[in-house]
Amino acid sequence: MPKATHILVIRLSAMGDVAMTVPVIRVLAQTYPDLKITVISRSFFKPFFEGIANLNFLEADVYGKHKRLGLIKLAKEAQEHGIDAVADLHNVLRSKIITKYLKFKGFKTARINKGRTEKRVLISSKGKNISQLKTTHQRYADVFEKLGFPIDLEKYAAPPKKRLTxxxxxxxxxxxxxxxxxxxxxxxxxxxxxxxxxxxxxxxxxxxxxxxxxxxxxxxxxxxxxxxxxxxxxxxxxxxxxxxxxxxxxxxxxxxxxxxxxxxxxxxxxxxxxxxxxxxxxxxxxxxxxxxxxxxxxxxxxxxxxxxxxxxxxxxxxxxxxxxxxxxxxxxxxxxxxxxxxxx
CATH class of the missing domain: 3.40.50.2000 (Glycogen Phosphorylase B;)
Incomplete structure (x- = not known):
């Protein structure tokens, strides 16, 4: 399968989790300037992604037109944008429906490993001999590596401050x-x-x-x-x-x-x-x-x-x-x- 040129990134909620995708996606865009990126998320979060090169935002109206089987409609909208790979950074029922549909259509897909087992162990340790788990940011980066786009988060360059009104x-x-x-x-x-x-x-x-x-x-x-x-x-x-x-x-x-x-x-x-x-x-x-x-x-x-x-x-x-x-x-x-x- 040829290397992807346009990745669909799915992260629907919540605010903090969507915000955590932004530095990772910035590094991705900086590392691969010819790569196109389409992000599916709630319209409220669109301002997070302003200024990222080659990025398009696709609104997910999961309580309206994209509710239930409407998720297939959303997947088809993504297809129309020309995507050729899918990065599921959410790994919940809604994102799985979109990802599985596009995988069935022949697109390469990768899904986040949330580390649920390691997190259960962390909690069950009752504070004894605990150690650092992989960060959520790195878990996001791992998804892109699965698609053939490894990134180094240490190379992150923060965007300029926004203009004050x-x-x-x-x-x-x-x-x-x-x-x-x-x-x-x-x-x-x-x-x-x-x-x-x-x-x-x-x-x-x-x-x-x-x-x-x-x-x-x-x-x-x-x-x-x-x-x-x-x-x-x-x-x-x-x-x-x-x-x-x-x-x-x-x-x-x-x-x-x-x-x-x-x-x-x-x-x-x-x-x-x-x-x-x-x-x-x-x-x-x-x-x-x-x-x-x-x-x-x-x-x-x-x-x-x-x-x-x-x-x-x-x-x-x-x-x-x-x-x-x-x-x-x-x-x-x-x-x-x-x-x-x-x-x-």
Whole structure:
């Protein structure tokens, strides 16, 4: 079979997982400048892929016209774009339907190995003798290697910062200050820094008058909490629901640092080459979800002596009683020292 010239890349959700594909696909495009790439994902994620050479985006409307058998229609749309190979970076029922149809039609296909067995072993080890698993980014890269396109993720070149609109420049203000993003929320509370400690952290950063701090999040409950975090402080701006998604991405690309939980915003910042400090609760960096190109020293973990069973789950949805408080053992002082170290 001749080498592929146009790869279909499938990754439908979730936001953080789709964001993790971006640095990998950038390296792929940089390494093979003549290769065409078509990405299938939700339309909301299209801005992630702007500026990548030879890349076309195909919207997956999996709750509308591409629902159920509509996935075959989506596969046919991909065919019409001239693809000749398929990289399934999702490996779920929807992506399998598309991939199997195209394989039946004669296209070369490759699918991600999510490492489910290794991850089960990591959790069942109860915190003893654990070791680093392959990163999700490398698992994505392995799929392209199966198709004949090996890539070296160390050769990643971050894209330029996005242009700031007058609206965003207004948020930044006239004074030259370091720009810090803070994303305090995650899918599970076991992965969230306690809000009282977060408020103390923000207060101490604000008091220095050296930083402009932007709070990221979404949802009605989250927005109310972000507003409480913003109100007392002169240097803090809650941008939730105040910016378009494209504006949020432009702002994130211009940050000097993002402070995030084990959640999507850290991956958004990392895909622009922004330094990310991540706070970890009952999950662990060894599972392979550290934001792209971020050093081990930027990963702040709960006290393993007090919470020896960590990691208790891959996604934060399972933990013993009392472990929901694990992140309280990451002191405000430690986080501030790390922020200052990275920004220096």
């Amino acid at each position: 007058p609206k965003l420049n207004g948020l930044l203000g006239i004074e030259q200050k370091k720009l810090i993003g803070i994303a305090p929320f995650a899918a599970y509370e076991s992965k969230m820094y306690p809000l009282d400690l977060m408020a103390e952290l923000i207060r101490k950063l604000d008091e220095t008058d050296k930083y402009r701090i932007f709070l990221f999040g979404g949802g009605k409950k989250e927005m109310a909490q972000l507003q409480k975090l913003e109100n007392p402080f002169a240097n803090v701006t809650n941008v939730a629901a105040k910016l378009t998604f494209e504006e949020e991405l432009a702002l994130i690309s211009n940050l000097d640092l993002m402070l995030s939980m084990d959640s999507g915003n850290g991956h958004l910042a990392a895909m622009y080459g922004v330094p990310v400090v991540t706070l970890w609760g009952v999950t662990h960096p060894y599972a392979g979800f550290v934001p792209f190109n971020q050093p081990d020293t930027n990963q702040l973990l709960a006290d393993h002596k007090k919470y020896p069973l960590i990691p208790t789950s891959i996604y934060g949805n399972n933990f013993p009683k009392g472990y929901e408080d694990a992140m309280k053992t990451i002191s405000v002082e430690i986080v501030i020292l790390k922020i200052k170290e990275v920004l220096s």
